[in-house]
Amino acid sequence: MFVLSSPSGAGKTTMSRALMAEDNEITMSVSATTRRPRPGEVDGVDYYFVSPDQFQSMVQENALLEWATVFGNRYGTPRAPVEAALAAGRDVLFDIDWQGTQQLQQTDAASDLVRVFILPPTLAELERRLTSRNTDHPDVIAGRMARARDEISHWGEYDYILVNDDAETCLNEIRAILKAERLRRKRQLGLAGFVRGMLGE
Numbered sequence: 001m002f003v004l005s006s007p008s009g010a011g012k013t014t015m016s017r018a019l020m021a022e023d024n025e026i027t028m029s030v031s032a033t034t035r036r037p038r039p040g041e042v043d044g045v046d047y048y049f050v051s052p053d054q055f056q057s058m059v060q061e062n063a064l065l066e067w068a069t070v071f072g073n074r075y076g077t078p079r080a081p082v083e084a085a086l087a088a089g090r091d092v093l094f095d096i097d098w099q100g101t102q103q104l105q106q107t108d109a110a111s112d113l114v115r116v117f118i119l120p121p122t123l124a125e126l127e128r129r130l131t132s133r134n135t136d137h138p139d140v141i142a143g144r145m146a147r148a149r150d151e152i153s154h155w156g157e158y159d160y161i162l163v164n165d166d167a168e169t170c171l172n173e174i175r176a177i178l179k180a181e182r183l184r185r186k187r188q189l190g191l192a193g194f195v196r197g198m199l200g201e
């Protein structure tokens with residue numbers, strides 16, 4: 001379970017899309033949200049766009065692995081697709097905030113979790129990226145900047161911290177983390193059999 005968190009605008013979506021395009025062992029967890037779609041966002045691909053009532057039903061049916069309120073909207077991870085992907089031996093990529101990360105940390109799957117936090121090079125650059133993304137009203141951008149300090153204050157709860165200055169460098173660092181974490185002994189299923197076979201036991 002590979003988690004990417006960052007203040008809004010630091011580059012999670014950019015990194016997630018690049019990773020998904022090149023790595024076919026990982027499945028993106030598509031969150032449900034009550035926020036409205038941005039131009040170009042596709043229902044079922046970027047998010048499941050749901051009403052507040054639909055979201056509340058998902059909470060009550062225990063259909064979400066974790067959920068949180070961010071910028072006045074509700075966001076949550078549908079449980080079934082994640083459990084199916086993990087059961088099939090696939091890795092799962094989560095673009096979720098610190099609240100969701102803390103909730104995953106409290107589940108039985110905590111030892112499966114790899115938590116990566118992406119920092120912007122500066123707050124001024126963060127604001128520039130939010131503005132140049134051209135997807136949010138200035139009031140919304142101001143709200144996201146106001147929350148950035150709060151989000152950043154949780155950096156100490158993550159396993160890896162990256163500064164997304166140059167996008168390609170940051171992507172390379174993410175690839176390196178993923179590679180190393182996949183090589184951990186506990187994640188190499190079938191290794192014991194491989195070694196037994198090699199030793200002729």
Ligand SMILES: Nc1nc2c(ncn2[C@@H]2O[C@H](COP(=O)(O)OP(=O)(O)O)[C@@H](O)[C@H]2O)c(=O)[nH]1
Nearest residue numbers: 008009031067068070075076077095096097100
């Ligand atoms: N806890 C939790 N946070 C989520 C989920 N999906 C998205 N988020 C977070 O909600 C915040 C806002 O996401 P979004 O509206 O797409 O804005 P953006 O990240 O600036 O593009 C980001 O910090 C996301 O990581 C989720 O399923 N659970």
Ligand SMILES: Nc1ncnc2c1ncn2[C@@H]1O[C@H](COP(=O)(O)OP(=O)(O)O)[C@@H](O)[C@H]1O
Nearest residue numbers: 008009010011012013014129133164165166167
């Ligand atoms: N390393 C980078 N250098 C310059 N611009 C970047 C970089 N990484 C991302 N961006 C741009 O910044 C904006 C915000 O990135 P995005 O991935 O949407 O952030 P998040 O998902 O964390 O909110 C987008 O317009 C994206 O193209």
